[in-house]
Amino acid sequence: MSKYATLLNILDKVCQEAPITFKKYHPPVEDTEKVNQARARAFIHLYLKVSFGLLDFIERENYLTDDTFDGGIDGYYIDADSKTIYLIQSKFRTSESNFNSKEIELMEILAMDISRILDGENQDEKGNEYNGKIKQMIKKLSLIKDISRYRYEVVILANLSKVSNSNLKKLTDGYPAQVFDFEKSYNQLVYPVVSGTYFNATDLHISLDLSNKNSGSKISYAVETEYSKCEITVLFVPTVEVAKLMQKYKNSILKFNPRSYLEFTGRKVNNSIRESIVGKKTNEFALYNNGITMLSDESNINEKIGQKNKAQLTVTNPQIINGGQTSFTLSRILDEFQNEESIFENKEVLLKIITFTNEDTTPTSEANKLELIEAISQATNQQTTVTNADKVANSKSNIELQSILFNRYGIFYERKLGEFADGIAEGYINEKGILERNLFYKILYATQGRIEDAKQKRLFQKGAFDTSSLNAKVLDKFYFGYLSFIELTKDLTIINLRNSQLFSKIYASVLIGSIYDTDLSIKNSPKSILTLTKHWNSFEGHISTKPENSRFSSIIIDKKTSQETLTFNYANYFSKGDFKNDVIGYFTAIVQNSQEI
Incomplete structure (x- = not known):
């Protein structure tokens, strides 16, 4: 699941928190426009929930002002602890490509009537009355006894680049602003709410x-x-x-x-x-x-x-x-x-x-x-x-690895047992969406052809993996193998994580992927798996008959019938045979002859 898909799932769960009488948050599923409008409001809810620990839906809803004649302000929050009043402008994008790239128009920021509203005006420049939520905000501000100690900050929930902080202040009537672009939204809103780390106690x-x-x-x-x-x-x-x-x-x-x-x-x-x-x-x-x-x-x-x-x-x-x-x-x-x-x-x-x-x-x-x-x-x-894996859960290298895997691939790497239990309980992600720490190393080793290491049970006896060796090329190879693992095991209820054939197939899929594209493009992952699964049995037959692999063959005699059966030790071959060259040699011909699906 992509980071954007996870975000949509979270927003839909936020909508479900709304009482049934709040019909804006419960649109018919077939009404795409209204579903997107509900998600747009839920996006502001998510910001309030994560940034200020507002767990109650009604409490958060009271801070939303997004409606007709809202003066360009979609929401706000009065933080009594930090003496800060936050004014929110949000522009939610309804597709992944737009959410990740499309920027907010500068005129939309200029449309914020910040000074007029903070001056206590009840109408915009055209004489239109501000809506009830804006008037309620003005009243709340007027009742703050020590308002002179408060500062104002504008929060923009949208992409905005190539605008310096000084120029941004000119757009917001001179008030400082912070921008939650797509990367910041994923890292500071999505990830914290899934991992349950979104509100720090002081x-x-x-x-x-x-x-x-x-x-x-x-x-x-x-x-x-x-x-x-x-x-x-x-x-x-x-x-x-x-x-x-x-x-x-x-x-x-x-x-x-x-x-x-x-x-x-x-x-x-x-x-x-x-x-x-x-x-x-x-x-x-x-x-x-x-x-x-x-x-x-x-x-x-x-x-x-x-x-x-x-x-x-x-x-x-x-x-x-x-x-x-x-x-x-x-x-x-x-x-x-x-x-x-x-x-x-x-x-x-x-x-x-x-x-x-x-x-x-x-x-x-x-x-x-x-x-x-x-x-x-x-x-x-x-x-x-407390296992060895527990002891290194908070190591610097493990923390770095967790950040890299989420930022680069949207993977929730579980370095600490149970750290995503809250996200699972809330329905933001399912258990299959979590990459357990042992499984990461197993797939990593498999993509490097280290089949015996991938079969190990106690991977953390020597401590955490050194992330200095995890360059972009190694990580991309791991991710290709991870996608292969998901595809190869999607129909299995029980997965044997000491199965040499499984890890050999993962390694083979990476090798096949490199035949299609030396840069191992992720888009070729489905093609690689289809080629692998279609021709795997014939590949096993091929390697079992190669003369140089005869050392992996043996004859078993049935004690009752005295019948002789020639068997091939595939597990032994995968770890000790010339597996890499055999895969490349066999599947290169298939790819070149366009025999793949």
């Missing part, structure tokens, strides 16, 4: 219950390590608070965790967590669960908040490095019971907060801090086995 507030705390709300302990000074705070927090924070921040709060959501592989543990919440009214959960470990840059607890037996914990830049599975399962329970918080009543979980108190921000100190984080993460993740 200051996190957690409500605490002090009614059953006999000696205060916390225990604190100062620790000095060889890398950094830390303060450890240990306390029990309501499970519903953990569920809500994970529901909002998702994978963005698990950046240093070696795994993301373990929705599939961690099912046994997830069911145990769920049972202790849903199946019991008492607080066995606090006894059974190992707890959650969180990193922070600053943490504070205030027990004097004007509420009896209540306190508030504030954590700055939080990151969960252990207990992500617990947190994720709690958030899924909250989703399942439609945000009904009573299911979590009187149930708490142990939370350990590690706050870094070292004020040294030099590169060396930051590197030491990251090394300490990695050590803590590996030491504390014991509830589910």
